[in-house]
Amino acid sequence: MNSVGGFGIANVDIIFGNADRIPKLGEEIYTPSCFKQLGGGVVATLIQLSRLGVPVKLATYIGNGSLSKYLVKKLEKEKIEYINMLSTDEEDPVTLSCIVSCEQDRGIVSYKPKEEAFRVDSKKIYEFYKDCKIAFLSLEQKEFCKSLKEAGCIIVLDSAWNDMLSLEWYYDVFPYVDYFIPNSMEAIKITDEENPEKALEKLGQYLKYPIVKNGNKGCLYKEDGEIHTVEPLPVKHVDSTGAGDAFAAGFMYGLYYGYSLDDCIRFGNITGGYAVTKMGCLTAEIDEQKLLNYFHNIYRR
Numbered sequence: 001m002n003s004v005g006g007f008g009i010a011n012v013d014i015i016f017g018n019a020d021r022i023p024k025l026g027e028e029i030y031t032p033s034c035f036k037q038l039g040g041g042v043v044a045t046l047i048q049l050s051r052l053g054v055p056v057k058l059a060t061y062i063g064n065g066s067l068s069k070y071l072v073k074k075l076e077k078e079k080i081e082y083i084n085m086l087s088t089d090e091e092d093p094v095t096l097s098c099i100v101s102c103e104q105d106r107g108i109v110s111y112k113p114k115e116e117a118f119r120v121d122s123k124k125i126y127e128f129y130k131d132c133k134i135a136f137l138s139l140e141q142k143e144f145c146k147s148l149k150e151a152g153c154i155i156v157l158d159s160a161w162n163d164m165l166s167l168e169w170y171y172d173v174f175p176y177v178d179y180f181i182p183n184s185m186e187a188i189k190i191t192d193e194e195n196p197e198k199a200l201e202k203l204g205q206y207l208k209y210p211i212v213k214n215g216n217k218g219c220l221y222k223e224d225g226e227i228h229t230v231e232p233l234p235v236k237h238v239d240s241t242g243a244g245d246a247f248a249a250g251f252m253y254g255l256y257y258g259y260s261l262d263d264c265i266r267f268g269n270i271t272g273g274y275a276v277t278k279m280g281c282l283t284a285e286i287d288e289q290k291l292l293n294y295f296h297n298i299y300r301r
């Protein structure tokens with residue numbers, strides 16, 4: 001029971017940075033920078049968490065293609081313990097994204113192999129997680145919330161945008177979730193409310209500690225009936241890609257070491273805010289010392 005476990009498809013991002021604008025239909029534009037990096041989701045979160053010194057273990061899909069080789073090289077460089085869940089002959093069972101980033105925003109085109117490439121036996125997933133101190137789950141693994149909670153794991157459930165997001169999807173699992181960390185758009189969609197505050201209130205009907213990540217406005221959460229707002233880190237924003245993944249890493253750093261909920265959210269706010277200062281999910285590197293320095297300087301903790 002000593003690590004944080006996460007399972008999911010890896011993303012590989014090709015990032016075209018500092019574009020003047022997003023191209024219109026029929027246009028080609030040139031950008032002054034372009035690089036490849038592991039993208040968002042569980043892989044990014046666990047790498048960020050490992051950089052903070054927390055033991056992590058990752059389950060993902062790895063084939064024999066060039067993107068899979070790139071993934072393995074990066075995981076080994078970051079010294080991430082990983083297991084391969086691939087049981088099909090898919091060459092590159094990863095999501096490949098092309099991101100065009102300009103000052104105002106970014107546009108993303110992604111390709112993911114069909115669902116059949118990602119078949120895994122439920123028992124194998126349960127076995128992977130059951131000894132973890134924290135099980136970091138996504139919606140695809142929501143069926144494991146109950147059994148893993150009963151196995152003694154702390155359950156952190158992440159969210160991701162889906163046009164079908166609704167409370168109905170979560171009713172059955174919320175009783176077993178310790179912390180659910182949607183962003184404001186996801187929270188609004190799930191609860192069918194009109195703003196993050198109301199969404200937080202609604203989530204509070206199902207969760208003891210509702211949390212809503214609120215982008216450049218920081219984070220909202222509710223504890224003992226009171227709504228708290230954590231102001232964002234005062235940073236120069238470059239690119240929001242991976243802010244949510246980085247938030248999850250800082251948040252779980254706090255949980256792992258037994259900090260209070262307030263402090264866990266502060267840690268998440270720092271790692272989330274720090275992530276937007278550079279292009280891509282993993283470019284802005286933050287280690288434990290830097291995190292604690294921010295924590296002491298900003299929050300006087």
Ligand SMILES: Nc1ncnc2c1ncn2[C@@H]1O[C@H](COP(=O)(O)OP(=O)(O)OP(=O)(O)O)[C@@H](O)[C@H]1O
Nearest residue numbers: 183213214215216218232240242243244269272273
């Ligand atoms: N511009 C910003 N300035 C400071 N902090 C930020 C900024 N953007 C995001 N953050 C921090 O990162 C956290 C997560 O960001 P956000 O709410 O955008 O999540 P997300 O939508 O899941 O992120 P992603 O862009 O990775 O999908 C916020 O709660 C906040 O703490």
Ligand SMILES: O=C(O)C(=O)C[C@H](O)[C@H](O)CO
Nearest residue numbers: 011039040041097241242243
């Ligand atoms: O912004 C995020 O958190 C993402 O998940 C975007 C990622 O970079 C992802 O790899 C792009 O599809």
